[in-house]
Amino acid sequence: MELYIHIPFCARKCAYCDFLSFANRLDSAEEYKRALFRDVTAHGGIAIGEKPTVETIYIGGGTPSLMREGFYEELMAKVRDAFTVLPGAEISMECNPGTVTKEKLREYKEAGINRLSFGAQSANSSELSVLSRIHDWSEVEASVRMAREEGFDNINLDLMMNLPGQTCEGFCETLRAAVSLAPEHISAYSLIVEPGTAFYERYGSYPELLPSEEEACRTYETAVKMLDEAGYAQYEISNFAKPGHECRHNIGYWKRDEYLGLGLGAASLIGEKRYAVTRDFEAYLSNCVYDSEESLSADEIRNETIILGLRMNEGISLSDYEKRFGTEAAERLAGKFKRFCNLKLAAKEGDRFCLTLRGFLVSNTILADLMD
Numbered sequence: 001m002e003l004y005i006h007i008p009f010c011a012r013k014c015a016y017c018d019f020l021s022f023a024n025r026l027d028s029a030e031e032y033k034r035a036l037f038r039d040v041t042a043h044g045g046i047a048i049g050e051k052p053t054v055e056t057i058y059i060g061g062g063t064p065s066l067m068r069e070g071f072y073e074e075l076m077a078k079v080r081d082a083f084t085v086l087p088g089a090e091i092s093m094e095c096n097p098g099t100v101t102k103e104k105l106r107e108y109k110e111a112g113i114n115r116l117s118f119g120a121q122s123a124n125s126s127e128l129s130v131l132s133r134i135h136d137w138s139e140v141e142a143s144v145r146m147a148r149e150e151g152f153d154n155i156n157l158d159l160m161m162n163l164p165g166q167t168c169e170g171f172c173e174t175l176r177a178a179v180s181l182a183p184e185h186i187s188a189y190s191l192i193v194e195p196g197t198a199f200y201e202r203y204g205s206y207p208e209l210l211p212s213e214e215e216a217c218r219t220y221e222t223a224v225k226m227l228d229e230a231g232y233a234q235y236e237i238s239n240f241a242k243p244g245h246e247c248r249h250n251i252g253y254w255k256r257d258e259y260l261g262l263g264l265g266a267a268s269l270i271g272e273k274r275y276a277v278t279r280d281f282e283a284y285l286s287n288c289v290y291d292s293e294e295s296l297s298a299d300e301i302r303n304e305t306i307i308l309g310l311r312m313n314e315g316i317s318l319s320d321y322e323k324r325f326g327t328e329a330a331e332r333l334a335g336k337f338k339r340f341c342n343l344k345l346a347a348k349e350g351d352r353f354c355l356t357l358r359g360f361l362v363s364n365t366i367l368a369d370l371m372d
Contacts, residue, residue: 010023016191018195039262041081044262054089057085059075063094115156123178127163159188161188193210262277316352317352
């Protein structure tokens with residue numbers, strides 16, 4: 001099983017962000033800690049056994065690195081009391097450049113955290129300003145350097161492409177700056193303007209202010225090529241890694257492994273049932289309340305298997321799909337795939353169907369056609 005832990009505090013709400021986070025509630029951190037530790041001990045109130053085995057842990061947010069020194073030593077002790085954390089488990093934590101210190105990084109390392117993900121986003125100061133980020137590129141460089149000095153050998157940099165006013169050449173400059181820091185993993189996400197964000201107010205009705213579809217495709221294709229030449233293999237639409245450094249936690253999501261989410265707004269998949277913790281901060285402090293509890297239908301499970309499986313370069317095993325969903329469903333999927341293979345948007349490699357680079361560019365259209 002996988003474990004996700006949500007830390008909802010941030011220093012400033014970024015203009016593009018629709019994640020569950022708060023820029024003005026760090027004074028509630030101690031209250032939140034007590035509620036979170038309550039749920040770690042109780043497994044969120046979900047019946048999953050006395051001391052379930054955990055293969056990966058991911059601490060996300062928000063900005064987890066804002067928490068005071070000593071917090072993660074306490075948190076990981078609580079986690080190990082409540083769960084059996086396997087030797088060699090991947091334990092990731094999101095950090096914002098400029099919010100880590102040598103002392104904090106040393107604590108993370110001693111607590112067992114062995115993978116850091118820095119939200120770098122851009123090497124261009126004007127782009128960082130548009131995004132409302134609180135750091136500059138020199139702080140990215142300093143944070144990575146300090147992490148190396150404290151012994152971290154598995155570091156990811158999050159980058160964003162297709163930002164307002166950004167060209168393909170502009171993103172390539174960010175990519176070159178990121179590669180020069182030699183992280184083991186790079187995530188390169190295309191901007192999505194989400195409702196409810198400051199960006200939606202600025203750009204939701206003005207798509208002409210964003211890069212054109214043609215420019216966005218050129219940026220993506222160029223980025224994939226550049227990263228490949230730099231030794232980063234693409235293993236998912238937006239994720240690239242040096243050999244052996246793929247994010248095991250995220251792969252578990254895409255393969256629909258069971259996961260337990262703890263903390264405000266966290267989601268879980270246990271068996272074929274989904275749970276979502278309340279997003280109401282005050283309600284969460286009082287009790288772990290689930291806003292939703294949903295048993296997935298056979299169609300929903302099949303569709304999730306397709307959507308998530310095709311995010312990865314390895315795609316979907318047709319024989320595994322047949323074992324799970326039957327011969328008729330497998331033949332129907334293979335028949336639909338044949339058309340996309342003929343269009344060079346998909347490929348069949350042995351037993352597996354996967355999307356090509358061109359297919360990734362139009363994946364939403366393909367997935368809509370493949371789903372039952």
